Amino acid sequence: xxxCDFCEEESESVVRVAIDxxxxxxxxxxxxxxxxxECSAKKEAARKGQCDxx
Ligand SMILES: [Zn+2]
Numbered sequence: 781x782x783x784c785d786f787c788e789e790e791s792e793s794v795v796r797v798a799i800d801x802x803x804x805x806x807x808x809x810x811x812x813x814x815x816x817x818e819c820s821a822k823k824e825a826a827r828k829g830q831c832d833x834x
Contacts, residue, residue: 786815
């Protein structure tokens with residue numbers, strides 16, 4: 781079981797995501813983290829839906 785780096789819940793299916801842009805500017809340019817399906821979807825939605833009111 782792997783643990784999601786975002787919500788810290790364990791999940792059977794996490795996806796590796798590369799944190800880019802201004803997320804970790806002060807450290808590494810691309811940091812690999814694991815996200816569960818839910819957090820991955822949220823992240824993807826945030827990246828695509830810049831016009832989203834939320
Ligand atoms: Zn998560």
